Amino acid sequence: MLAEIITIGDEILIGQTVDTNSAWIARELNKIGVSLLRIRSIKDERESIVEALDTVSPDASLVLMTGGLGPTRDDITKKVLADYFNTELKRDPEILQRIEDFFIQRGRDILESNRMQADLPVDAIILPNLMGTASGMWFEKDQKIFVSMPGVPYEMKGLMEREVIPRIKENNELPSIYYRTVMTEGVGESFLADRISDWEESLTAKNISIAYLPSPGTVKIRLGAKGENLEDLKKKVDAEIESLYAQIGSHIFGENDISQEDAIADMLLKSRLSISTAESCTGGYLAHLITSVPGSSAYFNGSVISYSNEVKISQLNVRPEDLESNGAVSKEVVEQMAKGVRKKLATDIALATSGIAGPDGGTEEKPVGTVWISLAAKEGVFSKQFLFEKNRDRNIRRSALAALSMLRRYLDGRLF
Amino acid sequence: MLAEIITIGDEILIGQTVDTNSAWIARELNKIGVSLLRIRSIKDERESIVEALDTVSPDASLVLMTGGLGPTRDDITKKVLADYFNTELKRDPEILQRIEDFFIQRGRDILESNRMQADLPVDAIILPNLMGTASGMWFEKDQKIFVSMPGVPYEMKGLMEREVIPRIKENNELPSIYYRTVMTEGVGESFLADRISDWEESLTAKNISIAYLPSPGTVKIRLGAKGENLEDLKKKVDAEIESLYAQIGSHIFGENDISQEDAIADMLLKSRLSISTAESCTGGYLAHLITSVPGSSAYFNGSVISYSNEVKISQLNVRPEDLESNGAVSKEVVEQMAKGVRKKLATDIALATSGIAGPDGGTEEKPVGTVWISLAAKEGVFSKQFLFEKNRDRNIRRSALAALSMLRRYLDGRLF
Numbered sequence: 001m002l003a004e005i006i007t008i009g010d011e012i013l014i015g016q017t018v019d020t021n022s023a024w025i026a027r028e029l030n031k032i033g034v035s036l037l038r039i040r041s042i043k044d045e046r047e048s049i050v051e052a053l054d055t056v057s058p059d060a061s062l063v064l065m066t067g068g069l070g071p072t073r074d075d076i077t078k079k080v081l082a083d084y085f086n087t088e089l090k091r092d093p094e095i096l097q098r099i100e101d102f103f104i105q106r107g108r109d110i111l112e113s114n115r116m117q118a119d120l121p122v123d124a125i126i127l128p129n130l131m132g133t134a135s136g137m138w139f140e141k142d143q144k145i146f147v148s149m150p151g152v153p154y155e156m157k158g159l160m161e162r163e164v165i166p167r168i169k170e171n172n173e174l175p176s177i178y179y180r181t182v183m184t185e186g187v188g189e190s191f192l193a194d195r196i197s198d199w200e201e202s203l204t205a206k207n208i209s210i211a212y213l214p215s216p217g218t219v220k221i222r223l224g225a226k227g228e229n230l231e232d233l234k235k236k237v238d239a240e241i242e243s244l245y246a247q248i249g250s251h252i253f254g255e256n257d258i259s260q261e262d263a264i265a266d267m268l269l270k271s272r273l274s275i276s277t278a279e280s281c282t283g284g285y286l287a288h289l290i291t292s293v294p295g296s297s298a299y300f301n302g303s304v305i306s307y308s309n310e311v312k313i314s315q316l317n318v319r320p321e322d323l324e325s326n327g328a329v330s331k332e333v334v335e336q337m338a339k340g341v342r343k344k345l346a347t348d349i350a351l352a353t354s355g356i357a358g359p360d361g362g363t364e365e366k367p368v369g370t371v372w373i374s375l376a377a378k379e380g381v382f383s384k385q386f387l388f389e390k391n392r393d394r395n396i397r398r399s400a401l402a403a404l405s406m407l408r409r410y411l412d413g414r415l416f
Numbered sequence: 417m418l419a420e421i422i423t424i425g426d427e428i429l430i431g432q433t434v435d436t437n438s439a440w441i442a443r444e445l446n447k448i449g450v451s452l453l454r455i456r457s458i459k460d461e462r463e464s465i466v467e468a469l470d471t472v473s474p475d476a477s478l479v480l481m482t483g484g485l486g487p488t489r490d491d492i493t494k495k496v497l498a499d500y501f502n503t504e505l506k507r508d509p510e511i512l513q514r515i516e517d518f519f520i521q522r523g524r525d526i527l528e529s530n531r532m533q534a535d536l537p538v539d540a541i542i543l544p545n546l547m548g549t550a551s552g553m554w555f556e557k558d559q560k561i562f563v564s565m566p567g568v569p570y571e572m573k574g575l576m577e578r579e580v581i582p583r584i585k586e587n588n589e590l591p592s593i594y595y596r597t598v599m600t601e602g603v604g605e606s607f608l609a610d611r612i613s614d615w616e617e618s619l620t621a622k623n624i625s626i627a628y629l630p631s632p633g634t635v636k637i638r639l640g641a642k643g644e645n646l647e648d649l650k651k652k653v654d655a656e657i658e659s660l661y662a663q664i665g666s667h668i669f670g671e672n673d674i675s676q677e678d679a680i681a682d683m684l685l686k687s688r689l690s691i692s693t694a695e696s697c698t699g700g701y702l703a704h705l706i707t708s709v710p711g712s713s714a715y716f717n718g719s720v721i722s723y724s725n726e727v728k729i730s731q732l733n734v735r736p737e738d739l740e741s742n743g744a745v746s747k748e749v750v751e752q753m754a755k756g757v758r759k760k761l762a763t764d765i766a767l768a769t770s771g772i773a774g775p776d777g778g779t780e781e782k783p784v785g786t787v788w789i790s791l792a793a794k795e796g797v798f799s800k801q802f803l804f805e806k807n808r809d810r811n812i813r814r815s816a817l818a819a820l821s822m823l824r825r826y827l828d829g830r831l832f
Contacts, residue, residue, distance in 0.1 A: 011629050013452040015442030016597070016638060016673070019435060022457070026431030036429040038464075041438070041455035048454075055471075072609045072628045111610045152630070154807065181432070190487045194527045212488045213427050214568070222432065257432070277721075283707025284700030287721050291699025294775050294808055296723070302731070303721035305693075305703050311718040311761055345727055359710050391570065392710055 001172050003029055004060045005039045006052050008068035008077050009151055012041045021066050021156055028160055033174035034062065035226075044068050049080045053146070061144050062168065067151030069134035071113040078121070078137075081148055085139045087123035092135075095120060099133045127163040131155045136163060176230035180241050181213075181222040183258060184251040185405050189214045192221070196247050199240075208240060216394050217401035220257070253408055260404040261289045267411040268299040273348040275407070277303040278316055278341035280328060281355035281371055286400040301345045306337065316340030329354050329366055331374075335383050338376035349410065350376045351403045355386075357395045371399045375406050379416040382406070417588050419445055420476045421455045422468050424484035424493050425567055428457045437482045437572055444576055449590035449642075450478065460484050465496045469562070477560050478584065483567030485550035487529040494537070494553075497564055501555045503539035508551075511536060515549045543579040547571045552579060594649035596657050597629075597638040599674060600667040601821050605630045608637070612663050615656075624656060632810050633817035636673070669824055676820040677705045683827040684715040689764040691823070693719040694732055694757035696744060697771035697787060702816040717761045722753065732756030745770050745782055747790075751799050754792035765826065766792045767819045771802075773811045787815045791822050795832040798822070 005025055011017040022039045029036060037057050042048040044067070056063050068077030082089050096118035103110040117133045120126050127136030127147075134150035136159040147164055149156045168174075184192065189212050193200065203210055203223070213220040223240055225233045245252060254263040268275060277286050287303040290296055304315050309328060312318040317340045322332040334354040342350030355371025362368035368390050374383035384406070388398045409415045421441055427433040438455045445452060453473050458464040460483070472479050484493030498505050512534035519526040533549045536542050543552030543563075550566035552575040563580055565572045584590075600608065605628050609616065619626055619639070629636040639656055641649045661668060670679040684691060693702050703719040706712055720731050725744060728734040733756045738748040750770040758766030771787025778784035784806050790799035800822070804814045825831045 010625075011627060011638075012439065013442055013455065014446050014595070014638075014640075015439040015444075015452075016627075016629050016636065017631075018439040019455075023428065023431040023434040026429055028431075030430050037459070039429065039435075039455075039457035043453075070628070071606045108604070108607070111606055113609065114606055154810075179430070188524070190527055190530055191524070193488045193529065209426075211426060211432075212486070213432050214486075215433075220432065222427075222430075224430075279700075282704075283712075283716075284695075284703030284719055284721070285707075287700030288698075288704050288812075291701075291721075291723065292809065292812070296699075300699075300723050302723045302727040303700055303719070304731075305700070305707075305719035305721065307707065307713050307719075308717045315718070315720075315760070344731070393708065394570075396704075396708070 001034045001062060001168075001174055002037050002057070002060045003034050003062040003064060004037050004056055006063060006065045007039070007041045007151070008044055008049060008065060009041075010044050012067075013043055021151065021153055024153070024157065025064055025066075025160065028165060030177060030179065032165065032169055033177045034168065035177070044076060046076065046080050049077060050084060053084055056144065063144060063146045064164070065146065065148045066156050069148065069150040071111070071117055071133065077148060078119075081137065081139065082121040085121065085123060085141060085146070087121045089119040090122050092118050092120045092126060095126060095128065095135055098128060102133055127159050129155055129159055130162070131158040138164075138167070175226060176228060176233055177224070177226045178230060178233035178237050179222055179224040180237050181220050181256050182241065182244060182252045183218055183220055183254045183260075183263075184248065185218045185253055185260065185401065187219070187248075187251050189219050192219055192248065192251075196244065199243060199247065203240065206236060206240070208237060217398045218260070250414075253405070259289075260401055260408065261293050264290075264404055264408055264411065265293045265296060265299075267408065271411060273411075274299050274301055275349045275351070276301050276341050276345035276347040277403075278337040278350060278352040279303060279305045280307060280312070280337070280353055281357045282353045282396055282400045282403070283307060285396050286351065286353060286403050289400055289404065301347050304341050304344065312337065316344070327366070329356055329370055329372055331372060331383050331385070334372035334374040335376070335381045338374040338381055338383075342376045348377060349407065351407060352376070353399050353403055355395065355399055357399075358390055358392045369395055371395065371402070373399065373403050373406055375410055375415065377410060377416075382410075382415050417450045417478060417584075417590055418453050418473070418476045419450050419478040419480060420453050420472055422479060422481045423455070423457045423567070424460055424465060424481060425457075426460050428483075429459055437567065437569055440569070440573065441480055441482075441576065444581060446593060446595065448581065448585055449593045450584065451593070460492060462492065462496050465493060466500060469500055472560065479560060479562045480580070481562065481564045482572050485564065485566040487527070487533055487549065493564060494535075497553065497555065498537040501537065501539060501557060501562075503537045505535040506538050508534050508536045508542060511542060511544070511551055514544065518549055543575055545571055545575055546578070547574045554580075554583070591642060592644060592646040592649055593640070593642045594646060594653050595638055595640040596653050597636050597672050598657065598660060598668045599634055599636055599670045599676075600664065601634045601669055601676065601817065603635070603664075603667050605635050608635055608664065608667075612660065615659060615663065619656065622652060622656070624653060633814045634676070666830075669821070675705075676817060676824065677709050680706075680820055680824055680827065681709045681712060681715070683824065687827060689827075690715050690717055691765045691767070692717050692757045692761035692763040693819075694753040694766060694768040695719060695721045696723060696728070696753070696769055697773045698769045698812055698816045698819070699723060701812050702767065702769060702819050705816055705820065717763050720757050720760065728753065732760070743782070745772055745786055745788055747788060747799050747801070750788035750790040751792070751797045754790040754797055754799075758792045764793060765823065767823060768792070769815050769819055771811065771815055773815075774806055774808045785811055787811065787818070789815065789819050789822055791826055791831065793826060793832075798826075798831050
């Protein structure tokens with residue numbers, strides 16, 4: 001089964017909103033063996049919507065539309081769809097009740113524009129939206145399914161999970177598709193590709209696709225195969241993934257879009273070790289990554305973010321003379337930060353970061369992007385200097401990921 | 417001038433990558449009066465690329481393509497473009513030198529696949545990429561401009577800023593376009609729309625467009641107008657923005673996509689007040705937002721992230737008996753956290769958060785999404801309870817934004 005996505009809304013075309021919905025939908029479709037042919041983002045205008053519907057690929061039998069269903073005046077999709085599919089809008093008493101309940105539960109006043117969201121096309125299957133007030137609509141025409149959903153991500157996701165995916169699975173015999181993705185860190189895309197080039201060459205003959213997906217600090221490698229029998233696909237892709245581990249295993253921190261913080265969560269839970277952080281240049285982002293994992297309170301005690309030298313001295317017992325002679329971005333200071341927070345918050349492990357995130361503060365000797373990272377544990381203290389980039393956001397992110405990478409190597413027994 | 421974007425890459429269609437490039441490009445085009453007709457994401461395959469080029473709208477005179485130019489084997493765009501525009505690839509010695517220098521500077525080994533990135537179409541204008549090794553390519557055909565750029569965001573951005581935008585401006589007479597966006601917080605989209613509905617009604621006759629762009633915790637309201645004379649457009653849009661301030665000014669925290677943390681940065685710098693945070697449920701995210709602003713070290717001293725009760729007691733002087741009797745998520749505890757960190761890190765203002773981010777940890781009395789936020793300053797301590805949502809990420813984000821909102825009200829003199 002082949003599908004297309006059409007996202008409707010001027011906010012995407014003028015760049016005020018990043019389209020995160022499409023990537024999520026694409027992943028969910030892939031899981032059930034539906035492949036995306038194309039994603040189109042178009043204007044919230046009658047002509048554009050009609051043109052997009054008229055030019056759906058003959059190969060696509062499913063068209064998922066998001067956006068253009070809000071209560072405000074700039075949303076016109078619903079009327080256009082009713083006309084396009086030759087039906088009319090009628091107030092749906094059940095949905096109206098649901099909308100009224102939605103407002104009552106939240107103690108908010110209901111407006112006529114909210115009630116109008118119960119005006120729905122007579123010839124569509126209405127998909128109730130439990131997270132908001134814009135219903136989903138399922139149309140069928142010329143052997144194709146067209147589904148319209150609101151653009152608010154969690155409302156769209158709720159509709160996909162509860163209504164759209166189950167209906168697609170029910171009504172179609174879907175081919176098997178199997179992907180496996182390994183997550184690597186600490187090595188660049190072309191270096192990776194070179195190290196595994198002979199093996200990669202051999203994949204084509206086996207009908208296995210490979211893709212490299214780089215992002216700051218990590219490269220994902222994805223293998224995929226498509227066919228009739230899922231077990232056969234699994235067997236052949238799994239064998240190649242095993243071969244990949246044999247070649248570059250030490251750079252692999254997990255699979256299937258796991259984040260480094262999730263991978264580390266598992267390791268910390270198993271080892272029953274606790275952790276704290278002392279952060280200067282990462283400014284809380286490292287702690288945020290760690291605490292973005294549900295249940296992280298089982299191993300994360302807390303953090304001291306020491307953005308000023310005074311806080312480094314008073315809260316982490318960094319020696320003023322070392323700050324004076326070596327500067328805050330130095331081996332001496334970052335190691336004292338790691339040891340200081342480990343003792344203060346009484347954890348088994350502590351991570352510390354100190355660097356020049358930029359855009360200002362760089363010198364010839366220590367340019368923007370210079371970062372020291374340290375790990376303190378019962379075995380002692382380990383630290384390493386990095387030189388990242390000129391961009392503040394990327395430096396913060398790469399510093400936090402490098403700290404997690406150091407932690408992973410420690411938990412793997414490869415640091416000391 | 418009308419434009420289209422084509423993003424090339426299977427990674428977008430299988431959802432492994434979110435297309436952030438298009439939103440950025442859209443914003444840059446808008447600034448120079450170029451409007452986007454459509455964004456398409458297509459497969460990294462000859463047929464799909466050719467089909468997309470063949471079906472560019474007759475109205476579009478600019479086509480910006482991103483992706484498909486990396487050194488690895490899954491990227492085929494360059495060859496397809498050379499064929500499509502009837503030219504051939506030839507190794508460019510100047511670009512080869514640039515690529516070799518790029519690797520030497522970084523102390524990395526150069527591979528043949530990297531050198532092959534200097535094989536470039538003879539009949540295209542080559543746009544040098546200072547951030548990476550994949551050059552941009554500028555083709556012209558049938559009165560249309562086609563530009564191909566790498567998909568790595570910062571490489572694409574460098575090419576757009578240094579090469580593409582200046583060339584577009586040079587070669588075209590562009591119409592004027594003027595947008596102004598105000599950022600609101602603390603009030604929902606339909607409530608806002610209702611409060612300003614009469615005024616909104618009046619905009620159509622004035623040829624001013626309005627859009628509401630909600631995201632967790634904030635709603636952007638964007639007014640826009642297009643015409644010949646930029647000064648006229650500015651005058652009429654600015655007058656309506658003034659009217660908007662008169663109607664809902666207390667909810668507006670800034671303009672033109674400013675974040676709350678940026679808005680607050682300006683206020684803190686002017687007031688010369690310093691700040692610290694004590695974070696439980698936000699786990700460092702609040703400090704991260706504050707420190708994501710360049711120069712934040714001028715007002716941010718640091719933070720104590722007290723994820724465990726022990727750290728709340730030992731580092732923030734929270735009374736064990738209050739933790740025992742009221743629980744960590746309570747007015748008593750969050751106020752002691754705020755006062756504790758303010759004293760400890762010696763700042764004028766302190767913010768504290770304590771809540772149940774979820775997905776676990778909720779009770780009937782304190783369900784997931786219950787969050788206490790407190791601000792301590794010389795005037796005393798203020799605190800407020802919130803009930804957000806079931807989703808952990810959104811709770812963390814909304815808690816941090818609510819804390820920033822409280823800080824803004826304090827700095828505005830509206831809290832005490």
